[in-house]
Amino acid sequence: MDVLNVRNVYEDAERAKDKKAAIGADVTIENFTDETVNALDMIDDLDDLSKQTKNDLLKVGVDTDEKNRAGSFLQVDQSNIFTNNAISSSVEVMNIGIALEKYGWLEDYLWNVVKPDADKYTAKTALREQKDGVKSGYFVRSLPNTCEVMPVQACMFISDEDIMQTAHNVIIAEENSELHLITGCATGDDVSSAMHVGVSEMYLKPGSKITFTMVHNWAEQVEVRPRTGIKLGDNSTYINNYILTSPVSTLQSYPTAYCNGKNSRAIFQSIQGGKKDSIIDVGSRALLNAEGARAEVISRAVAQDESKIYARGHLSGTVPGVRGHLECSGLVLSDDSLIYAVPELEASSANLELSHEAAVGKIDEDEINYLTSRGISEEDAESMIVRGFLNMDITGLPDELAEQTQNMIDMSLDGM
Amino acid sequence: MLLEVENLAVEVAGKRVLKDINLSIAEGETHVLLGPNGAGKSTLFLTILGFPNYKVVNGTIKFKGQDITGLTTAERVKLGIGVSFQTPPAIRGVSVGDLLKIISNQEVSDELNPRMQELAKQLKFSDEFLNRDVNLGFSGGEVKRSEILQLLAQMPDFTMFDEPDSGVDIENVELLASEIGTLLDKDKPQRSRKRSGLLITHLGYILNFVSADKAHVLIDGVISCSGNPSEILEDIRKNGFNGCVECAQCL
Numbered sequence: 001m002d003v004l005n006v007r008n009v010y011e012d013a014e015r016a017k018d019k020k021a022a023i024g025a026d027v028t029i030e031n032f033t034d035e036t037v038n039a040l041d042m043i044d045d046l047d048d049l050s051k052q053t054k055n056d057l058l059k060v061g062v063d064t065d066e067k068n069r070a071g072s073f074l075q076v077d078q079s080n081i082f083t084n085n086a087i088s089s090s091v092e093v094m095n096i097g098i099a100l101e102k103y104g105w106l107e108d109y110l111w112n113v114v115k116p117d118a119d120k121y122t123a124k125t126a127l128r129e130q131k132d133g134v135k136s137g138y139f140v141r142s143l144p145n146t147c148e149v150m151p152v153q154a155c156m157f158i159s160d161e162d163i164m165q166t167a168h169n170v171i172i173a174e175e176n177s178e179l180h181l182i183t184g185c186a187t188g189d190d191v192s193s194a195m196h197v198g199v200s201e202m203y204l205k206p207g208s209k210i211t212f213t214m215v216h217n218w219a220e221q222v223e224v225r226p227r228t229g230i231k232l233g234d235n236s237t238y239i240n241n242y243i244l245t246s247p248v249s250t251l252q253s254y255p256t257a258y259c260n261g262k263n264s265r266a267i268f269q270s271i272q273g274g275k276k277d278s279i280i281d282v283g284s285r286a287l288l289n290a291e292g293a294r295a296e297v298i299s300r301a302v303a304q305d306e307s308k309i310y311a312r313g314h315l316s317g318t319v320p321g322v323r324g325h326l327e328c329s330g331l332v333l334s335d336d337s338l339i340y341a342v343p344e345l346e347a348s349s350a351n352l353e354l355s356h357e358a359a360v361g362k363i364d365e366d367e368i369n370y371l372t373s374r375g376i377s378e379e380d381a382e383s384m385i386v387r388g389f390l391n392m393d394i395t396g397l398p399d400e401l402a403e404q405t406q407n408m409i410d411m412s413l414d415g416m
Numbered sequence: 417m418l419l420e421v422e423n424l425a426v427e428v429a430g431k432r433v434l435k436d437i438n439l440s441i442a443e444g445e446t447h448v449l450l451g452p453n454g455a456g457k458s459t460l461f462l463t464i465l466g467f468p469n470y471k472v473v474n475g476t477i478k479f480k481g482q483d484i485t486g487l488t489t490a491e492r493v494k495l496g497i498g499v500s501f502q503t504p505p506a507i508r509g510v511s512v513g514d515l516l517k518i519i520s521n522q523e524v525s526d527e528l529n530p531r532m533q534e535l536a537k538q539l540k541f542s543d544e545f546l547n548r549d550v551n552l553g554f555s556g557g558e559v560k561r562s563e564i565l566q567l568l569a570q571m572p573d574f575t576m577f578d579e580p581d582s583g584v585d586i587e588n589v590e591l592l593a594s595e596i597g598t599l600l601d602k603d604k605p606q607r608s609r610k611r612s613g614l615l616i617t618h619l620g621y622i623l624n625f626v627s628a629d630k631a632h633v634l635i636d637g638v639i640s641c642s643g644n645p646s647e648i649l650e651d652i653r654k655n656g657f658n659g660c661v662e663c664a665q666c667l
Contacts, residue, residue: 364505365468365469366505367505367507369467369468369489370501370504370505370507371507371510371515372488372489372490372493373465373467373489373493373498373499373501374493374515374518374519374566374570375490375493375494375519375570376490376518377488377490378488378490384507384510385507385509385510387509388507388508388509388510388549389508389509390509391509392509
């Protein structure tokens with residue numbers, strides 16, 4: 001079985017190595033350099049990182065003091081330089097390579113909800129894994145019947161110019177468990193150009209819950225292609241929060257939730273601030289395949305400068321009794337920027353309910369006037385309105401995490 | 417004079433709404449602006465406030481002796497002008513509490529100062545309410561009370577109230593009137609009052625609780641008559657604004 005599985009992944013990936021992605025600008029992978037695995041030394045403590053790096057990590061929600069964290073994982077370039085698996089007895093955090101050695105069954109979870117032949121980026125990740133033995137990325141798992149309210153923090157960091165970083169992450173919430181993750185991705189201050197491909201596969205067993213909050217802070221010439229699939233069992237809940245407010249070259253992702261379990265629920269909330277000439281193409285997809293499954297997709301986008309934001313959403317209902325709602329709001333702040341909202345609803349059964357609302361436009365002048373009539377300058381009023389617009393209420397997080405997440409959002413919005 | 421409007425003509429979207437307005441309000445005085453719908457009452461307010469779409473084509477507005485006709489709204493507000501709106505817009509993501517802090521020159525990260533907390537309580541606002549987005553899903557009465565609360569944070573020298581009592585139940589009109597009184601120094605003897613105001617009211621109900629020194633009737637972009645508030649109101653109640661139209665023709 002294992003042999004067959006490996007061979008299929010390899011063959012599928014090999015076939016797809018030049019396959020362009022269905023959407024998003026085509027990136028020439030060859031322009032970036034593959035890094036050797038574990039080229040960098042492990043560190044004993046996150047505190048050993050340079051002040052600058054700590055600061056970069058803090059901006060994406062990674063606390064180097066590990067206060068209020070259930071575990072930590074740090075990958076720099078292609079090296080897993082730090083893992084802390086000892087904080088919580090309810091969750092496991094480890095390098096995917098180590099996890100594969102520890103758990104024979106983990107192989108079955110690889111390339112299951114993200115296909116190796118989806119496009120050349122997934123193919124590249126699969127080929128490095130299969131051909132070159134590159135086992136990069138993290139494995140996080142919550143044990144059955146546990147509820148750890150503190151989040152595991154995982155970080156992908158690029159430290160050098162023109163690097164191609166790949167990662168293959170697997171997250172499993174066992175039956176009736178609750179798991180929270182904060183993942184931050186960033187580049188070092190002296191890095192201007194790089195590429196990041198992160199394949200993430202998540203599995204929610206019956207009665208489980210995962211919240212996955214991701215903050216990105218890339219450099220202006222970084223190409224980003226996250227590839228995410230989520231499989232939901234009966235009565236499970238998945239909450240995905242995504243925050244990007246700093247410039248990037250091109251970023252394209254379209255995480256897909258397979259709501260295959262009865263009464264499973266997926267919520268995607270995203271905050272996107274487009275700056276400079278960033279091209280941001282972020283969508284969320286939920287396939288409602290079981291009775292009582294529900295999905296909500298909420299996105300807020302603000303396009304400034306010459307940025308372009310494609311805000312996509314796709315809800316597909318295949319059985320009766322499912323419900324889904326898509327909501328996209330956008331503010332276009334400059335004549336040279338663009339927001340393209342693409343909401344898609346697909347109903348292939350009777351007796352289901354799918355809806356969407358989208359509104360894209362400029363800042364309401366009445367709102368600016370109102371604030372200026374309280375003595376606030378026009379410029380400050382605009383900035384308050386933009387921040388307020390992006391500052392959505394993130395639902396579904398435990399209180400402690402909600403507060404931390406709000407701080408993360410505030411920090412991201414500070415630059416807006 | 418605190419406020420002096422001279423020969424003011426204003427266009428909104430190319431249409432002349434105010435034709436030739438002359439109005440003076442002294443320190444410590446409260447004036448009332450009456451007039452039928454569409455006469456230009458709100459336009460006069462928003463022009464005094466300096467909203468961008470209200471184009472002054474003739475005349476001047478002076479405040480505390482300074483010509484403010486060319487100033488931005490924020491600059492005018494800093495000089496001491498305030499307004500309560502009839503139907504203000506909702507601002508998503510900006511809480512009432514944060515706005516109060518900004519108006520009170522407080523850091524948003526600090527706790528709201530005790531004076532404002534006390535005033536919020538007086539105006540029947542809970543802490544939870546202060547966390548709500550400004551005007552989002554507010555009832556008619558909540559909007560009015562929130563407007564007055566913001567003005568209490570600001571304490572302007574000259575305040576304009578646009579229909580502060582419309583849509584407010586009787587019990588709350590008295591509450592609002594009492595706070596409006598604070599904003600207009602009504603708790604002080606007439607001679608020592610410093611703050612002034614201009615009230616737009618349709619029915620004049622609020623005048624049962626807030627005393628006014630003078631009333632003006634605005635019809636078709638012109639102030640057609642000015643005088644004792646109760647006499648003018650009485651006249652309008654009997655004869656409607658038609659009487660004022662005739663009066664204007666006499667002028």
